[in-house]
Amino acid sequence: MFEKYTDINLKFVEAISRLLCFKNFKKITVSDLAREANLSRRTFYNYYSSKNEFYNTAIYILLDEITKILNSDPTLGCEILTEMFTFIYKNKNIFFSFVINYPNIKRIIKEYIEVTVVYSAIPNLRERLEISYKIPYDYALELYILTIESIILKWIENNFDQTPERIASFIVISTKI
Structure with missing residues (x-):
């Protein structure tokens, strides 16, 4: 799926997308994200300094994957x-x-x-x-x-x-x- 990124990044991207179906971003906590991804808060903070940094990064993870596809032609x-x-x-x-x-x-x-x-x-x-x-x-x-x-x-x-x-x-x- 997202070869360039670690499974951990992918788990957090998938987790935020599921949580957004039920909660406003402002109400989602790092604990919610970690729980939904089946990872710890510590793991989250090993990768991201804040929920906002992660969220800003997440869209670019998706766009980078699209770019990889488009670059082949x-x-x-x-x-x-x-x-x-x-x-x-x-x-x-x-x-x-x-x-x-x-x-x-x-x-x-x-x-x-x-x-x-x-x-x-x-x-x-x-x-x-x-x-x-x-x-x-x-x-x-x-x-x-x-x-x-x-x-x-x-x-x-x-x-x-x-x-x-x-x-x-x-x-x-x-x-x-």
């Missing part, structure tokens, strides 16, 4: 998007919990998509966006990013009502450049 073709969405789908409880409960998640997702697209190996991105959208690059890039973000968030908010393949195809079709 920096042109961001349909196959790699399907692989990424399959990963999200396999971990849907975690992702759903974070999308519903994580503060500023839309901003974080938008920024992540922007960085991923801008630094991708999509050939002639700037020119293709300007030609496809018939507006200046900055505006075209914004539309492109918001389209991707909207599809992903709608999929998660709709409790993963479509297959990963279908979501990848929605993105390819709606952002055709």
